[in-house]
Amino acid sequence: MSQEYFSPKGKGIRRPNDNATPDADTHHEPNDADSDYYRPPRASTAPSYMTVGNGSSANAARLQAMLEQDSGYGGSIAGDDVNSSLFNPASSGWDNVIHEDRPMRGGHSNEADRSAQASAVHQLWYNQHRNTLGRAISTVVELLSDLQRFNETWPAHYPSVQRAALDSSSHPSSRPGFHQAYSTAGDLANGPQFNAAQPPLRRAMTSVEDAAAAAESSRAAETRTVAEPRLVSPQIAQEFSVLKLDLKLGSLHQTELVHSLEKSSVAALLDGKIQSSIRHLQALRERIEDTSSKVLVTGDLNAGKSTFCNALLRRKVLPEDQQPCTSIFCEVLDARENCGIEEVHAVHRDAIYNRHDEATYDVYPLKDLERIVIDNTVYMQCKVYVKDARSIDESLLNNGVVDIALIDAPGLNMDTTKTTAIFARQEEIDVVVFVVSAMNHFTQTGTEFIRAAAAEKAYLFVVVNHFDNIRDKDRCQKQILTQIRGLSPATYKEAGELVHFVSSSAIPVAPNPPGGPGGGGGSGSSSGGGFGDDPGDNDPKGKGKDKEMARDFSALEQSLRRFVLEKRARSKLAPAKTYLTNILNDVNVLATVNTEVAQAEYDRVNSELQALEPQLEAGKRARAEISEQVDRTIEDTCQEVYDYSRTTINSAINHAGDDNLGIEYPGLFSAFQYADDLKAAMLSHIAASVVHCEENARKKTVAGVESIKKLGIKHLGDEYQNLNFKSEVMFQGRKDALARQVDISTEFADFVDFSTLMQREEKAGMALTVAGVVGTTVISGYSQVNLAFRAAQILGSENLRKLIIPGVIAGAAALAFYVLSQIPHSLPARLSQKIATQLEAMDYVHQNSSRISGKVRKVLLIPANNLRVGLQKSVEQLGARRDETVKVRKESSDALRYFGNLVQRSAHQRQVVEGVDLDGHPPGMAGHPGY
Ligand SMILES: Nc1nc2c(ncn2[C@@H]2O[C@H](COP(=O)(O)OP(=O)(O)OP(=O)(O)O)[C@@H](O)[C@H]2O)c(=O)[nH]1
Numbered sequence: 001m002s003q004e005y006f007s008p009k010g011k012g013i014r015r016p017n018d019n020a021t022p023d024a025d026t027h028h029e030p031n032d033a034d035s036d037y038y039r040p041p042r043a044s045t046a047p048s049y050m051t052v053g054n055g056s057s058a059n060a061a062r063l064q065a066m067l068e069q070d071s072g073y074g075g076s077i078a079g080d081d082v083n084s085s086l087f088n089p090a091s092s093g094w095d096n097v098i099h100e101d102r103p104m105r106g107g108h109s110n111e112a113d114r115s116a117q118a119s120a121v122h123q124l125w126y127n128q129h130r131n132t133l134g135r136a137i138s139t140v141v142e143l144l145s146d147l148q149r150f151n152e153t154w155p156a157h158y159p160s161v162q163r164a165a166l167d168s169s170s171h172p173s174s175r176p177g178f179h180q181a182y183s184t185a186g187d188l189a190n191g192p193q194f195n196a197a198q199p200p201l202r203r204a205m206t207s208v209e210d211a212a213a214a215a216e217s218s219r220a221a222e223t224r225t226v227a228e229p230r231l232v233s234p235q236i237a238q239e240f241s242v243l244k245l246d247l248k249l250g251s252l253h254q255t256e257l258v259h260s261l262e263k264s265s266v267a268a269l270l271d272g273k274i275q276s277s278i279r280h281l282q283a284l285r286e287r288i289e290d291t292s293s294k295v296l297v298t299g300d301l302n303a304g305k306s307t308f309c310n311a312l313l314r315r316k317v318l319p320e321d322q323q324p325c326t327s328i329f330c331e332v333l334d335a336r337e338n339c340g341i342e343e344v345h346a347v348h349r350d351a352i353y354n355r356h357d358e359a360t361y362d363v364y365p366l367k368d369l370e371r372i373v374i375d376n377t378v379y380m381q382c383k384v385y386v387k388d389a390r391s392i393d394e395s396l397l398n399n400g401v402v403d404i405a406l407i408d409a410p411g412l413n414m415d416t417t418k419t420t421a422i423f424a425r426q427e428e429i430d431v432v433v434f435v436v437s438a439m440n441h442f443t444q445t446g447t448e449f450i451r452a453a454a455a456e457k458a459y460l461f462v463v464v465n466h467f468d469n470i471r472d473k474d475r476c477q478k479q480i481l482t483q484i485r486g487l488s489p490a491t492y493k494e495a496g497e498l499v500h501f502v503s504s505s506a507i508p509v510a511p512n513p514p515g516g517p518g519g520g521g522g523s524g525s526s527s528g529g530g531f532g533d534d535p536g537d538n539d540p541k542g543k544g545k546d547k548e549m550a551r552d553f554s555a556l557e558q559s560l561r562r563f564v565l566e567k568r569a570r571s572k573l574a575p576a577k578t579y580l581t582n583i584l585n586d587v588n589v590l591a592t593v594n595t596e597v598a599q600a601e602y603d604r605v606n607s608e609l610q611a612l613e614p615q616l617e618a619g620k621r622a623r624a625e626i627s628e629q630v631d632r633t634i635e636d637t638c639q640e641v642y643d644y645s646r647t648t649i650n651s652a653i654n655h656a657g658d659d660n661l662g663i664e665y666p667g668l669f670s671a672f673q674y675a676d677d678l679k680a681a682m683l684s685h686i687a688a689s690v691v692h693c694e695e696n697a698r699k700k701t702v703a704g705v706e707s708i709k710k711l712g713i714k715h716l717g718d719e720y721q722n723l724n725f726k727s728e729v730m731f732q733g734r735k736d737a738l739a740r741q742v743d744i745s746t747e748f749a750d751f752v753d754f755s756t757l758m759q760r761e762e763k764a765g766m767a768l769t770v771a772g773v774v775g776t777t778v779i780s781g782y783s784q785v786n787l788a789f790r791a792a793q794i795l796g797s798e799n800l801r802k803l804i805i806p807g808v809i810a811g812a813a814a815l816a817f818y819v820l821s822q823i824p825h826s827l828p829a830r831l832s833q834k835i836a837t838q839l840e841a842m843d844y845v846h847q848n849s850s851r852i853s854g855k856v857r858k859v860l861l862i863p864a865n866n867l868r869v870g871l872q873k874s875v876e877q878l879g880a881r882r883d884e885t886v887k888v889r890k891e892s893s894d895a896l897r898y899f900g901n902l903v904q905r906s907a908h909q910r911q912v913v914e915g916v917d918l919d920g921h922p923p924g925m926a927g928h929p930g931y
Contacts (some may be wrong), residue, residue: 050926126573129916130288133576136913137285141278141579143587143905146898148274155267156590157597206621243273243586277583284576289428292403292566295396299435300443301411304465304504308435309408311507311553312396312560317386318408319370326373329381332406334397337813338385345383346372353383387687391509396557402564430572431564433461438470438501442483454488456576461563462491463556468503468549477501498563500556506549543896574918584910591902598895605889610887616878622715623871630708630864637704637860638853642807645693645849652689656682657832664823674823675746679831683742686839690848694731697852700725701859708863716870723863730855742838750830751823 147156297305306318306326318330335342338355345361347353354360361383365373372382392400407429432453436442440449462484470476484499485492491499661681665674705725712720731882839845 010758013447018400025152065764088560094403104244107357120296126727129573129918132912132916133288133580134285136909137281137576139585139905140583141281143276143902143909144274144281144583147587147590147902148271148278150895151267151271151899154598154891156270158266158270158590158593214891231863235445243270243277243583247449255505260723271692281583282578284579286345288573288576292405293430294405294407295431295433295564296407296409296429297433297435298409298412298449299463299465300437300440300446303435303437303440304410305411306434307781308465308502308504309406310509311504311559311766313386313388314390314507315386315388317366317384319373321374326408326410328379329409330369330373330384330408332384332386332397332408334403335385335387336398337403338383340387342366342386342473344369344372345385346379347379347381347383350382353381355383361380385758396561396778399561399565406562412443412449426478430575432457433463433560435463435465438464438467438480438879441480442487447483447487448686450487454491458580459498459563459574460488460491461492461560463504464499464501465504465616467501467552468545473501489591497559500552500559502556503549504553505554506546535736540913573916577913577916577918580913581910584906584913588903588910591906592897594894595899595903598892598899602889602892602896604678604890605885609882609885609889612878614883616875616882619875619878622867623875626711626715626871627868629711630867633704633707634857634864637700638857641693641697641856642849644696644854645690645844645852648693648696649686649845649848653832653836653845653873655914656685656835657828657830660824660828663684668823671823672746673753675750675825675827675831678828679744679746679835682832683833686835686844690852691731693852697856698727698730701730701856704856704860705863706865708860712863712867712870716867716874720870721866723866725859725863729861731852741842742835744831744834744838746831750834751827 042063083820123716150156297309299305302323304320306320310316310320311320311333313332317332318326338345342365344364345353345355347361348363351360362379366384366386370386372379386397388395388398390398392398397404397406434446434450434453436446450460464476464480467473467476480501481492481495481499498642660678663677663681702725704725709720709722712722
């Protein structure tokens, strides 16, 4: 039946087998002239470009040698150019010996040599790209490890973006990753392009991801319009592809969440992302180093995956059933990889398969595969080694170019664990063949899977199976292609080559191994038969249908071979390229943002430092000056207090005997009491002077404390810690201590103080003496004596001799009377003198003055020291701030240098990766079939 295929442009894509004649020249090329995939798949002619010949020319040998030399990493192809002379179109065949044991269609011919040469050139070209990407992976792993280390010391800022600003119209690319990768390519190499008016950067989240984050299509991401604050410039208002931070906490919007997180927490999350990205890159490296190609055949339950694989193998190797049956991954490999032995290696759960270590697997014959595959709980996967008897230009497994692993996966939706395993598995897969039943179309899980796979792989191979069951085939094609357009636009663009509508069960397959899958012969496959072999099928219309279906399947096979073998550069290397582009773009954005943040921080701390340095110097100067000033204040106050006290107390002592201090002389008989009273009065007079000095000292101290406080407030401001000073507490010691210390006994001599008497006499003068002679009532003792002498002169010596004794007695009596009468005058002076002498011996004046001034010093030192501590603290704080600022400046300067460098390196590396043209042709091969 001729099939009218749906065209994306609405006209209908004509399939390669659309014409009755399967001649390639008559095939219609759909809508994309520049697409390799729209080249006519010469279904009916031998795909000779795939044939590995055995040409024997010298050029072929040279190419072979180069190919072998160049097969590994760090190979001879350095730089990004393959010497064009290597691809001299004139070069002849390549003496390939890889599959000389395999049958070939067409025999040895020039055409075969040309194909061999083409294959060799293609291999060199492939190796060149592989090496470039391998080196890029190493470089990016290095960049990421550096970033991870740097992130520990300088937690990277995470930019937030305004997703709303991402208008889908401005994003012609369906994948943000790609869009990012290319849209700013020119700018990135020139470093960050921010303008001063931009708002300050804030760490934040770029995306909101749910459980199906990884599977979310870019289209959906673009159309989301969650309003987020605009935090960074529009230039970088884009999403990260790889380094997204997945935060799923409560109902908080992720942007709010990131804002509420500590910078270090965001850095820790980023660290985890970098770590997993490094792991993924390492897996990618392993994948591209792996010379084989892994083809994962997946799809919904019962879509016909196993039937499709069997059809490809033309052998009923895998069990088919109408009910779900494939419970583990079955990896079908060429038996040559197992020394040519056909068998099943059932790999133990949690074991890493090693063909050379039988401890990792159990061996079964092929016929046991069905038993292993259905309802299995012991094994996680099995390796099925089969011989493919088909020629190398027909066989997928035995293709003469690369080792292929065809992996039949359990159906999606079988159970969550298996579905998750399939999702995880696709990441390490080079080619995804998605089998969808034409009857059921894409299920929810299938849709999610395709989205996830499309995020990493540019193209998927879609097999729409069970097509024989569809009556309105056009409508079915239209619907399915429309769905594909939404899920993987790249695949849709090349639908002619990548989307096939077939009936796998219609493909004749070789007889089952005895007792093997379908051994009962009840499956839908036309096992063992060929088209039209069914003896009961005599209906020519039915035969025509079979042929048509066989043609369709054959076209699929050719496309798949092209996709897997010749385009494996794209299928195998594209994921690495895509991922590298995305991660480099993310790193570049992150580095650009952090360069800006580091620059802003550097500028800020630099100006802060410029203000701090003079502050610190002033603080240090003030500390020295104020300390000196305070010392001077204390010294001056103390000296002043000491001097005053000394003068005052001295004066009090010296003048203590000037009068009787209010103590009345009680008469001769109470003379001793008078002396004691007088003494006590004098001492308390002196003590009072000391108290007076203390009072003075208190006032001076208050003034001193006040002046220190003023200095503190002036220089420390609010930081000055004011102390509550209670002046009344000063000098609260015992006041009567002096009376007990001074012990002066009263002697008789104290009452007769001749010096006082003499002083008093001298003071009285001569007038008083004359007055005494003429008989004044006031008779001084001296005058009396004089009088006695004069009387003796008048009376003559005889008379005087008679009068002398009574006279002496009278004189003595008079003298005694005089002396006694002078006690009130002589005693205070005498006592005062004695007290002064004793106080002097005690060093009373100095001691009290020192005590008082010492107290003042002690009291003043408290606020003074407080002020000094405050000043010291202030200087220390400034110093610490300065040190911290210097540290931050150094860190931001390091960050600036590091991230600036990272911007350049990531941009350069991205250009290198983008330079890997996986869609292009090897030099000189543009005209070769298949390109
Ligand atoms: N009519 C028709 N039947 C098909 C086609 N492909 C497969 N079948 C039948 O569909 C049933 C399921 O096929 P399987 O190959 O076991 O499907 P599967 O996707 O491998 O199944 P699971 O691995 O269990 O998910 C079998 O009975 C097949 O014979 C087809 O193209 N047309």
